Structures are given as structure tokens and as C-alpha cells.
Amino acid sequence: MDRIPILRMGEFLLVTIQVDMHDQLALQLQDDLTRAIDKNGAKGVLIDISALGMVDSFIGRMIADISGMARILDAKTVLVGMQPAVAITLVELGLSLPGVATALNVERGMGLLRQALAESGDDDNFIKR
């Protein structure tokens, strides 16, 4: 079965979605990602959708769910690289992805994650995985 790869970069996880996902693949990613956060003690997740030409309500919900699940697992999610045409369509469809942090590109997204990690840095000295 095909899977979307999850790369580990230090305390962060990086997911680049480069295929037109069928629904099962999107659900598999949700499952794999929450497991990977737990296993690696990841503090941040970066999802790059720059190659996606379309985000419908199903994929939108998957992204929002991942962000919520990651938050409960103490990791911050940043969605990066959304194409302007996709953003226009999503908002018109009625999906503005509330609660999902976004950045224009991978570089800025990483910056956001590092900043979030630095701000919560003090607490990490008490709990080490």
C-alpha cells in the first residue's frame, strides 16, 4: 500500500504531500503522523502542500484533524506552501481552516516552529522523553 513519507528533522517532522491523495491515503497519513509524533517526541510538524493543486473538504478536514491531534500530543503543526488558487477555492467553499497555523513556505514554517519551541523551552527541562 502506498504511503506518504514522514521525515524527521531534529525535533520536527516534515511531510511533503506530492500526490493527489485518495481518501484512504489521507487517513493513513493521519494515523502515521500521530504515531510518529508519539514515537519521536516531536515538538512540531510541518506539512508542505505546495504540490497539491486541490484541497477539498475531506483533505481540509484531515489537515485540521492532524493539527488538533498534534496539539493534544504537545506538538505544533504548521501548514505551508498552499497555492493561491487553492486558498481562494477553500475559503469560497467555506473552509478557512481555523486553528491551523500556516506559513507561506517551508523556510518560514520552520521559523514558526523554532520560535514556538524556543518559547516553550523552559518547560522541557522537567519532562524528558
Added chain:
Amino acid sequence: MMITSSSGELPLGNEHDIVLGRQAVRRMTQQQGFSLVDQTKMVTAASELARNALIYGGGGTLKWAMLSDGTKRGLRLTFEDKGPGIPNLELAMTDGWSSGSGLGLGLTGTKRLVNQFEIDSTVGVGTRVVITRWK
């Protein structure tokens, strides 16, 4: 006068058909010279309706027709299923309503993405949604 330059039909029997359907719709919108935003809107609308036909209607068909009217060019998509039908269409067309696992913006959200939207549903017979978008 509106002319149909070509038309065809695709099955909507499983999740993979949704992916194939939206790829076909993308190619057709490109062929009709749609802008990138218009392509994206039509592909997204197709994805929503194809999933509805599969999940709520138990599968169905996607009929497509490439249209021209003078200098205008467009694409018409018809989604048909023989599912249980929608008992209360007025309610189903209310923003925020959903009976399934969606986000509750399926039909109204989709309607906003196209120029024409027609829905016809009979309980026990099935549902047909016709959408048209012009360049």
C-alpha cells in the same frame, strides 16, 4: 446557441475513481482554457460531488460535456447515483448541514464554486446534481 463539443462518462465506484475523476476534470478545464483559479474551483466542486455520490449514493456516474456558446466555453458535469436520495433538499442546501462525516458544507459550499447548480433528488430513486462553469 449552446453547442456540446464532446461528452463522456466516468464511473464513480470507489475512492480511486474520485481521484481519476478530478484528474479528468482538471484536463477538461485546461482544454477549455479556464484560468487556474477556475480550474481549481471546478476540480474541487467535482471532488465534493463525486465523494457524495460514492459515500451517500453508494456509487454512480460522472457525465461530462464540454460546452461552447458563441465565444464562451464551459464545462458541465452531472453526478448521478441510485442511492437513498435526500428527503429534505431544502435542509440539505442549508449552510452547515451534513448527514455524514463531512464538514457540513458540502452542497452549499460546492454551489458557490460554480456558475450553475441544479439538484434533483427522489427518495428511494437517487440523486442527480448538475454543475456548470463557464470560462
